[in-house]
Amino acid sequence: MKFRCRWWQWFVILTAASSSLMVFAQARPFPGPDVQQIYQRLLPQVEKIPIFDHHAHPGFPDDPDVDAMAAPPGSAALRERDSNLELVAAAKALFGYPYNDFSPEHAKWLVQKKAELKKSQGNAYFSNILDKLNIERSVANRAMMAGYLDPKRFPWVFFADAFMWPFDNQQQRSRNPDEQVYIPLQEKMLHRWMQQAQLNRPPADFAGYLSFISSTLEENQRRGGIAMKFEVAYFRSTKFSNPPRQQAEQIYQHYVNGGVPAADDYRIFQDYIFRYLISEGGRLHLPVHIHSAVGIGDYFNISEANIMNLENILRDPRYSAVTFVMIHGGYPLEREAIWLAAVKNVYMDSSLMEIAMYPSEFKNSLKQWLETFPDKITFGTDAFPYNDVLGAEESYWLGVQSARQGLAAALAEMVSMGEVSESKALEMAHGYLHDNAIRIYEGKVQ
Ligand SMILES: [Zn+2]
Numbered sequence: 109m110k111f112r113c114r115w116w117q118w119f120v121i122l123t124a125a126s127s128s129l130m131v132f133a134q135a136r137p138f139p140g141p142d143v144q145q146i147y148q149r150l151l152p153q154v155e156k157i158p159i160f161d162h163h164a165h166p167g168f169p170d171d172p173d174v175d176a177m178a179a180p181p182g183s184a185a186l187r188e189r190d191s192n193l194e195l196v197a198a199a200k201a202l203f204g205y206p207y208n209d210f211s212p213e214h215a216k217w218l219v220q221k222k223a224e225l226k227k228s229q230g231n232a233y234f235s236n237i238l239d240k241l242n243i244e245r246s247v248a249n250r251a252m253m254a255g256y257l258d259p260k261r262f263p264w265v266f267f268a269d270a271f272m273w274p275f276d277n278q279q280q281r282s283r284n285p286d287e288q289v290y291i292p293l294q295e296k297m298l299h300r301w302m303q304q305a306q307l308n309r310p311p312a313d314f315a316g317y318l319s320f321i322s323s324t325l326e327e328n329q330r331r332g333g334i335a336m337k338f339e340v341a342y343f344r345s346t347k348f349s350n351p352p353r354q355q356a357e358q359i360y361q362h363y364v365n366g367g368v369p370a371a372d373d374y375r376i377f378q379d380y381i382f383r384y385l386i387s388e389g390g391r392l393h394l395p396v397h398i399h400s401a402v403g404i405g406d407y408f409n410i411s412e413a414n415i416m417n418l419e420n421i422l423r424d425p426r427y428s429a430v431t432f433v434m435i436h437g438g439y440p441l442e443r444e445a446i447w448l449a450a451v452k453n454v455y456m457d458s459s460l461m462e463i464a465m466y467p468s469e470f471k472n473s474l475k476q477w478l479e480t481f482p483d484k485i486t487f488g489t490d491a492f493p494y495n496d497v498l499g500a501e502e503s504y505w506l507g508v509q510s511a512r513q514g515l516a517a518a519l520a521e522m523v524s525m526g527e528v529s530e531s532k533a534l535e536m537a538h539g540y541l542h543d544n545a546i547r548i549y550e551g552k553v554q
Contacts, residue, residue, distance in 0.1 A: 139524035146530070147520035154516045154537050159508065160545045160553075161246035163397070163435050163459040163488030166234050166262055166500045168226070173251040174493060174500075176267040176297050177339060180286040182406040185464055190494045198502035198509075202240060215497040222499065231256045237501050241508045244542070245553060247488070249337050249397070251297060259332050263553050265397055266328045268336040268385050269343065270297035271321050272378040274310045275363040279371060280343070284407040290342055310364055314357040317364075318384060325388055334552050335433070336389060337397040340382070341413035342405075346398075348379045348421060356380035386421070390429035395548055400445065401436030401460060415445045422454050429453070431548055433486065436460040437477075446477050449484035455548060456481075458540075459488025462510040463503075467517065470510060474540075475518035479527065482536045486545040487511055515540060 167174035187194075190210075199205035203221050207214035226233050235258050238246060248254075248262040273280075273294045281291045301324045302310070311317045325336065340346060359377040363369045369377070389396040400415040402408065415438030422432055430453060437456040438445025448454050456477065462470045477485045489507030491500040519533040528536070546553065 133526060135527045136525045139521045143520050143524040146523050147516055150519055150523075150530070150533065150537070151512065151516040153534055154512050154519075154541070155242065157538055157541045158242055158244035159487060160542045161243050161459075161489050161491070161504070161507075162433065162457045162486040162545045163249055163265075164246045164491040164500070164504065164507075165250060165493075166246060166248050166257060166491060166504075167250065167254055167493060168256075169493040169496050169499055171254060171493075173254060175249070176251040176269070177290050177293050177342060180289045180405040180407075182286075182404055182408075184404075187466060188463060190498050192506075194506055195494075195498055195502045198505035199498075202237065202501055202505055210497060218497055222501070231258065234258075234500075235261045237504060241504055243504065243508065246491070246504070247334075252300070253332065263334045263549075264328075264332050265335045265337050266333045267297060267339065268325075268396075269338055269340050270294045270301060271324075271385065272340065272381050273298060273343075274317070274360075275374065275377075276366060276368045279368055280374070286405040286407040287343065294343070312364070314360040317360060321381070321384065322388055325385075325392055325394060329392060329394055333394070334549055335395040335397050336385065337399075337435070338382075338385075339399045339403075341399050341401075342403055342408065344375065344378065345409075345412040345417065346400075346414070347412075347417040348382050349376065350383070351376045351380050353380065383421075386427055386430050386432075389431075390427060395431035395433055397433045397435050397457075399436060400434040401439040401441075402464075415441055415448070419448065422448050422451055427453075431455070433457050433548070435488070436490070437473075437485075439464065439473075442473050443476055446480045446485075449481040454484070455544065456485045457488045458485065458511070459490035459507070462514055463490060463507055467510050467513040470514040471517040471521075474511075474514050475521060478518055478522065478536055478540070483539055483544060485540050486548075487541050511541075 165174040196205065196208060196210065199218055203218060205218055207217065229236055233256065238261055245261055245263060247265050248257055249265040251267060253259065253264045273291065277291045277295065281288050302308070304327060305320055305324060307320065311320055356377050359369065359373045386396050388394070398418065400418065402410055403413065415434060421427060432454045434445060434448065434454065435457045437458050439461045442461060446456060449456050458474065461473060465473065489504050491503035491507060493499045494503065515537055519537060522528050523530050523533050
């Protein structure tokens with residue numbers, strides 16, 4: 109049968125063709141005038157997404173276990189100073205703080221308010237903070253877990269660096285004033301792992317030391333640990349060579365009972381232990397978190413900690429069963445770092461980035477990530493108690509607000525420039541704030 113279109117049928121066909129052409133048109137280089145409207149539409153939807161915070165240090169300011177190390181004196185970047193008035197907005201939102209500054213007189217109000225809430229709410233205090241911010245769960249990257257944190261809401265990520273420091277560390281301590289703060293705390297951490305294993309001293313032979321490491325990882329996993337974390341960039345270069353076991357064993361036997369190791373010997377030993385730890389992360393299905401960014405303290409060595417130093421590890425097929433999470437996303441090298449997420453078992457975490465940068469700039473970094481490997485990026489706050497007045501609470505607030513705004517803005521631009529549809533944008537938002545991280549811990553967290 110011959111089919112002839114009537115004029116209105118042609119109209120329907122042409123309209124459909126032109127709208128499908130729009131879908132397949134090339135993306136534009138500038139957002140259109142609709143970008144603000146799209147942002148206003150996306151932001152409330154982004155706010156409704158329950159968050160999985162992939163990296164934080166929850167705890168009260170007087171709790172020494174919020175980290176395995178302590179902050180040395182040093183210059184904080186502009187937005188990370190406790191003089192940041194955005195933190196006033198945080199205190200108002202979370203506690204109804206009635207003042208517009210943190211003068212010592214006014215700050216007393218906040219300290220007292222938190223003390224009252226802590227007393228009346230008990231162990232629910234920090235869970236209630238998460239509820240206020242629509243955070244479903246927050247990783248507690250802590251030396252040890254605290255009884256006042258609900259483990260269902262705060263899955264534990266423990267520290268694994270201390271196993272790399274079993275010898276006399278006087279040479280390392282003398283490197284700079286920051287190491288004088290850090291290294292005794294690593295020694296303390298190792299001592300706590302030994303106590304947990306009922307050891308008074310490191311095992312006499314190397315095989316015993318390796319089995320002590322493995323059993324500690326297993327025990328921490330039994331105690332609820334979902335991942336191990338390295339902050340090794342604070343102590344030494346993150347370039348790891350590949351020494352044979354025999355060499356590491358000889359060094360261990362030489363120094364386990366005393367003597368200050370030569371710097372090269374210590375480094376080689378640590379290179380072996382680091383690789384052993386991450387291999388165990390593969391065997392135990394225990395993801396490996398690595399601090400991969402600039403750090404606190406004026407002696408932090410950025411070039412030694414360059415995330416690209418880890419490329420030989422991340423792209424090594426022997427570690428393909430290990431899930432790596434690059435904490436802080438290599439910042440300020442996040443543009444390069446995202447390409448490491450091409451490796452199927454490597455993920456990025458944006459904690460610290462959304463605090464160190466204002467949303468105007470964070471938006472650009474996040475957009476580049478969303479445009480590259482959107483299914484491999486995860487959100488974190490790096491919430492941490494600033495001081496006795498400003499705690500992890502305000503820090504959570506600032507991280508969450510900044511990330512939601514930066515995310516909605518990045519996605520609004522991408523929609524306006526014809527890169528993604530609005531529904532795809534929301535799917536990416538769910539991935540970044542929640543789903544991508546949850547996939548990593550399948551079966552271990554809800
Ligand atoms: Zn941290």
